[in-house]
């Protein structure tokens with residue numbers, strides 16, 4: 001994959017779709033993880049592919065391309081959405097945050113990312129970006145989160161590895177819904 | 193998979209969208225995209241042009257007065273999160289909570305779900321139970337279509353190809369009305385195997401509605417049951433009556449459940465929903 005960019009001003013300019021592309025092209029101006037970006041995109045380009053192939057932001061994963069698995073979840077104006085169900089021209093004028101935009105500028109993980117490390121909240125890591133995005137949006141919300149709501153949000157990503165327990169514990173910790181002590185965990189149901 | 197070649201246009205206004213839709217090309221409306229885009233990615237649908245109505249200001253409002261008016265670009269999450277809706281149209285909030293997962297509801301629209309009319313979808317049944325009225329617009333003018341006439345069978349409505357839904361109106365529920373929304377699905381957030389939306393009235397029993405979905409061609413009124421509960425306040429339904437009603441259903445077998453299983457689920461759910469609605473009457 002080649003990332004074709006030219007930096008002329010503070011806006012990064014992403015160069016054109018492949019010459020063979022037959023569908024109409026659109027000029028878009030967007031904020032991606034706080035950076036102003038201008039690009040020319042073809043009508044049928046999915047937001048996932050814009051992020052991954054044009055911008056090289058491969059943290060956003062692609063599982064199903066039908067909205068079910070949650071691996072591609074990103075924040076659109078701070079609201080979690082499936083990036084596989086959005087066309088790149090639809091995000092003109094809007095802001096996107098991906099998993100690459102969650103850590104502090106100096107690379108310090110955010111609270112949810114740190115909790116995933118501390119509580120072993122991932123195995124293969126395929127589902128992790130989508131979960132971190134969804135759960136970070138919960139953590140950044142002003143209204144307190146309930147345990148039911150947390151489980152409901154965990155349900156929005158499919159994890160084939162962990163059985164969800166450690167993800168749930170990490171999220172409980174980061175959300176201030178204190179995780180149970182080890183000896184209290186035995187009676188809990190497994191996953192959401 | 194990836195979409196076939198198609199063009200994308202963002203409509204600036206209702207008039208712009210209607211003009212684009214009436215050019216004769218194979219054009220389709222794109223609202224939240226939560227049904228359209230999976231179909232396009234799987235190449236089950238491949239229109240020439242997608243007309244995005246999601247950012248038309250005129251379609252972005254929720255109006256609450258003597259009735260509730262939801263514009264066509266309003267998302268399911270925005271409706272469910274509206275305090276007046278929770279208070280006065282609680283069935284809508286309850287039904288939306290059953291749709292997919294939060295990121296789906298953050299994009300999917302209420303009107304899009306009605307226009308799509310998936311036979312397993314929650315909102316068409318709610319629209320029939322609450323006697324909603326769909327407003328549509330085309331070059332020929334504006335129409336108001338009662339929910340009873342809007343849904344025409346699996347993925348089919350009375351909308352013409354060049355018409356867009358601009359809003360849906362839900363009248364204020366009658367005083368003392370009891371309601372229930374129940375569904376069975378394989379997992380939380382899945383489309384329903386069988387479900388029911390029930391409205392019972394103290395004053396006007398003729399206005400009672402028992403609407404089932406998932407077991408037929410879309411939202412279907414259980415008239416046999418509606419008639420039977422008209423003259424009784426007994427919260428339980430006669431099992432023989434329920435069996436007789438069950439025998440009128442003809443769902444398809446699918447990967448999740450046989451037709452027989454679906455009928456069994458529907459019968460249980462209707463019994464439960466009627467009892468729950470009775471309990472909520474005041």
Ligand SMILES: Cc1cc2nc3c(=O)[nH]c(=O)nc-3n(C[C@H](O)[C@H](O)[C@H](O)COP(=O)(O)OP(=O)(O)OC[C@H]3O[C@@H](n4cnc5c(N)ncnc54)[C@H](O)[C@@H]3O)c2cc1C
Pocket residue numbers: 066067068220221222223224225226227228229230245264290291292293296299300301302303304305307308310312313314315351355356357358381382383384
């Ligand atoms: C993973 C997943 C799970 C889901 N689970 C459920 C579920 O449990 N229950 C459920 O009911 N739905 C479910 N959905 C579908 C979701 O509710 C959709 O949002 C809804 O069916 C369609 O609304 P939309 O705004 O996304 O419409 P779109 O996908 O944009 O459009 C759907 C269809 O309606 C037409 N249309 C849309 N708006 C208009 C309009 N204003 N005028 C004319 N035509 C219009 C479009 O042309 C298209 O044919 C799920 C979707 C996903 C991806």
Ligand code: FES
Pocket residue numbers: 061062063064065066067068069070071072073082083084085
């Ligand atoms: S790739 Fe988008 S939800 Fe699976």
Ligand code: FES
Pocket residue numbers: 122123124125126127128158159160161162
């Ligand atoms: S860690 Fe492998 S899918 Fe979740």
